Amino acid sequence: MLAKRIVPCLDVDHGRVKKGVNFVDLTDVGDPTEIAAAYEAQGADELVFLDITATNEKRSAMVDTIRKVASQVFMPLTVGGGIKTVDDMQALLKAGADKVSLNSSAVREPELITAGAEKFGSQCMVVAIDTRWQADQNRFQVVVNGGREPVDLDAVEWAKTAVAKGAGELLVTSMDKDGTKSGFDLKLYQTLTAAVDVPIIASGGCGALDDFVDLFQDTTVDAALAASVFHFGELTIADVKQRLREAEVTVR
Template sequence: MLTKRIIPCLDVDMGKVVKGINFVDLQDVGDPVKIAQHYDKQGADEIVFLDITATHEKRKTIVNLVEKTAEKVFIPLTVGGGISSLDDFKNILRAGADKISVNSSAVKNPGLIYEAADKFGSQCVVVAVDAKKRKNKKGWDVFVEGGRENTGMDAVEWIKKAESLGAGEVLLTSMDADGTEGGYDIELTRAVCSAVNIPVIASGGCGSLKDFYRVFNETGADAALAASLFHYGELTVCDVKQYLKDRDVPVRM
């Protein structure tokens, strides 16, 4: 049985790791390179590094920061933010990233998923989706531009299309749950996992050890991503893995 992955997320803005609630009120948490090293030593399976304002500010991901981080960590590194072309993929992979996360650029140009998968392999193409429940409670809309713009696209249908184009993984963030520490969005995660055959990373809302267990026990998620809990020292990656192991969830210790 494949082990479930625990992935700390570094949301980076102007070279600093930040954290907010429902995508707003960002607080400075610290130096991304040092924080990444810290999680590597704790036994994180991967690290996700998102330059969260790059797309909105129409600039490229900070390549030198990616290089510095990649030099210091020895686990897979996924990088996203401001990546909109095959050249961007090439530059970030060359800087040391293992996988590239695309969000707004993939929505605007779905062909980028196919082209990147064809050139670099599906395994390094991660489609990130920021989803928010519709007001009528029927399904979820896809948001872009760092959660600022509602595309009106159905999240589950978009993810199915991304898979068909060659995406190798989905980073699924619930905007409703993000930063609230009220638990992962089980309904959303379950809906997406049921619709696709590629790995799904659940993101947004984790607030306790039980939340990690629930998302693995009640959905088909392959990985769980968290930020606040780890950044503020409420839990360590080791704590999470031991808790899951004790409850027969397969993890890499």
């Protein structure tokens, strides 16, 4: 069995790490370079770096900030936010990213996934999917523009399309759970892992050590992403990995 990954996330807004609840009410929690280095020292397996306002403000991700982070961090780095072209991807990869994450731009132009995969390889292409439960349609609905704009798209069907277009990994965030610390949306990840055969990073909702155990015991996702519990020191990555080992979940 492949070892499960623990992946902290830096949500960055104009060069500062921010955290909110259900994608709003953002609070400044620090400098991205300092926080990234601290996570690496704790034993993080990877780092996801999301420029959370780039798409909504119609600007590209901050290459200079990414370059600074990459100069201090030697674990794999995934970067997303405001990526609209293959040139944007290339700039981020040259700045030190190992993978790029597409979200809103992929929904609007799925061929962008294919173009990136053909140039850089599917292993570089992460499609991020923000979703929330849509009860009247009995489905998980896709939401874009940093959680601001729902679209008429089923998240499971979109996941299948993204993989067919060349995505090598999916980063799936439950907006219903984001920042709530009430546990991961297990139904969402059970549904997705049955539908696609690429690695899935689960995001949104962890608040306790056993939330990670439940995720890996009850679903077949490959990685768990967390932000606020690590940012505010409520849990450490070492604590999470120790609890997972106790539960006989394979970690690095």
